[in-house]
Amino acid sequence: MFDIENYFNTSSKVISGLKDHKDKIFNIAKKIIECKKNKNKILVGGNGGSCADADHFAGELQCTYKNSNRSSVSAINIGSMPASITAWSNDFGFETYFERQVKAHGNKNDILFLISTGGGNLESGASTCLIKAADEGKKRGMFLISLGGKSGGELKKKSD
Numbered sequence: 001m002f003d004i005e006n007y008f009n010t011s012s013k014v015i016s017g018l019k020d021h022k023d024k025i026f027n028i029a030k031k032i033i034e035c036k037k038n039k040n041k042i043l044v045g046g047n048g049g050s051c052a053d054a055d056h057f058a059g060e061l062q063c064t065y066k067n068s069n070r071s072s073v074s075a076i077n078i079g080s081m082p083a084s085i086t087a088w089s090n091d092f093g094f095e096t097y098f099e100r101q102v103k104a105h106g107n108k109n110d111i112l113f114l115i116s117t118g119g120g121n122l123e124s125g126a127s128t129c130l131i132k133a134a135d136e137g138k139k140r141g142m143f144l145i146s147l148g149g150k151s152g153g154e155l156k157k158k159s160d
Contacts, residue, residue, distance in 0.1 A: 028145055032061075032073065035111050035143075041074035043105055043142075045098050045133060046115035051079040053115050076105060078133075098133035108141035116146065119153020127153070134158045 018025070035042060042061060044054040054077045061075035078101035079085070088097045106112060114134060116127045131154045137144050138158065146155035 031111065031143060031145070035109070036071075036073045038109060039074075040107070040110045041076065041105070042111040042113055043076050043078050043102060043137075044113045044115070045078045045101070045130060047079070047127060047130065048117075050115040050117060051077070054078075054113075055080050057113070057115075078102070078105065095128045096132055098129045099136045102133050102136040102140065102142070106137055106140050106142050110140075110142045112137035112142045112144050114144070114146045114155055115148075116153065116155055117149040119146065119148030119150060119155045121153050127155070130155060131158070 032042065042058070044058045045051070046054040058075040058077040058080075061073035063072070064070060078098055081101075084101070085094075085097055088094075088100055092100075102112060112133065114130050116130055118126050121127070134144055134146070134155060135158070144155075144159045146152070146159040148155045
């Protein structure tokens with residue numbers, strides 16, 4: 001049976017714990033503002049539910065968030081193109097799909113923002129596609145931000 005009280009307690013602790021990361025969060029916000037000012041773009045990616053989170057985040061950056069007078073931030077969810085995903089995955093495999101998108105859209109000083117509930121694990125193969133994208137982004141001189149659950153996995157090690 002699902003213990004909803006435990007769920008609320010755990011969720012409250014996680015939200016409360018964000019204050020321990022306020023400097024990192026502030027630095028990420030500054031980097032996004034710098035990216036916008038320099039007319040760079042943000043590539044956002046994630047698998048499954050994290051793909052939906054990436055889509056939402058990119059949409060908020062492109063649209064208004066809380067200010068209808070704010071100009072748009074160039075943000076692309078690299079997981080939101082079904083024709084590309086299915087074509088590449090069918091012909092070459094899903095593990096390299098996000099890497100391919102970074103090759104297509106990523107440039108020096110852009111931001112690569114990856115979201116993963118586990119952070120990726122090379123041994124188990126979990127989120128290998130995101131790890132490959134991170135490696136390609138680093139080769140291109142992109143700034144890598146990741147939101148990873150659990151221990152943060154491989155993405156934590158690779159992130160700026």
